Amino acid sequence: MDFLAPFIEVLTPDNMKFLLEGFWVTLKVAAISIVLSFIIGGLIGILRYAKIPVVSQLLAVVVETIRNLPLLLIIFFTYFALPEVGIDMEIITAAIVALTIFESAMLSEIIRSGLNSIHKGQIEAGRSSGLNYIQTLRYIVMPQALRRMVPPLVSQFISLLKDTSLAVVIALPDLLHNAQILYAQNGSNVIPIFIIVALMYFIVNYALSLIAKRLELKQA
Amino acid sequence: MISFDKVNKFYGDFQVLKDINLTINKGEVVVVIGPSGSGKSTLLRCINHLEKITDGTLNVNGLSVADKKTDINKLRRNIGMVFQHFYLYPHKTVLENIMLAPRKVLGQSEKEAKELAMYYLDKVGISDKADAFPSQLSGGQQQRVAIARGLVMKPEIMLFDEPTSALDPEMIGEVLDVMKALAKEGMTMVVVTHEMGFAKEVADRIVFMDEGQILEEAVPAEFYENPREERARMFLSRILNH
């Protein structure tokens, strides 16, 4: 079939290997950023939820600032501006740092509003039984909030995976970056390459959303 | 056991509790009634420090509730609280709901906590629901679980804030029966409720509140037959005629 011909031409072992290497970088950067920003965002979300004087307000300012900046700006900033003040990072580190900064702010909001969605009566029931504040958070508020947070968290993880591609601007050798190199060599390959790249993103992201659905069903 | 001495409480400029003086002795059952917004819940919630008093003295079990040195968590172990809307933990089974505080606050072993939880579930008549989740229970059953959750800490005081107001009429009886049994065993109880039958049967005293003040304190027979205060009379005629 004529339709398949361009794909067969592009799908050489070398090209596939090159694309998969890029995809591996994408996945690695996304996974590390997800773990880091979940920890940092979780911490920020909890601290803001707990309304600790000064700390909570300060974090609110930081989070709101970051959330209102384009991710691209943060990526440029970590890679091009930070070296000016002596913080020099490899491309991959800079990408992870930038994504982590941005996603921590986004995730902290999801986590904070998840915690806020738990009825105050739940806390009062816990506290009046003699549990302290931390125990009440840990055994009563968080488990309930976490279940509600699964869908927005996963959709944020999916956008993080997609946003990793923005790091092509600092030449992160990710999937999109390697794809560009390939079609730059032979312009007629551009459509099949884009389709293959799209499939790779789609499969992983769709799998993530299926897992999220599973988790949602399980708790329902 | 509980004593309010010239207690005031404000929310901003609004005074919810006005010069409250009230003593509740060990083993007494006190029913608090009054119109909506009169401060009944606030009064109750001050006892276990869910609300802070603004001034005056409030002693519970010999400890000053407002005193910074008082270990509030320790004080609360000794006070069970039952809410209008139950507030069972929806992510935990009935048994886990009851075992949480004994495990985490008292440090009981799994086995010990489970035995005790089963004992109290049996006492409130729903041991067959031990492994159910709260959402699978009727309102009356949920409230009985909430009572067992309070009792399992072996408190000296139980507080009830309109425990039957959110229930369908046919379930009110089963909850009141549990509370009556508790009262007859000598539990110190403070109960916000408009259930007159309950009050007449087990209350030692009725406290009538209006606009943040205690207007009248009397034994039930006297209060319901012949309230001294005009506002109490008006309030009673309203709840009786509706």
Ligand SMILES: Nc1ncnc2c1ncn2[C@@H]1O[C@H](COP(=O)(O)OP(=O)(O)OP(=O)(O)O)[C@@H](O)[C@H]1O
């Ligand atoms: N957190 C709060 N901030 C401001 N005002 C409050 C707060 N909680 C309660 N109030 C007010 O205090 C008054 C007393 O409230 P409370 O809940 O103690 O009344 P209540 O007698 O229990 O009424 P109800 O029968 O409706 O439960 C009400 O006017 C209420 O609006």
Ligand SMILES: [Mg+2]
């Ligand atoms: Mg009330």
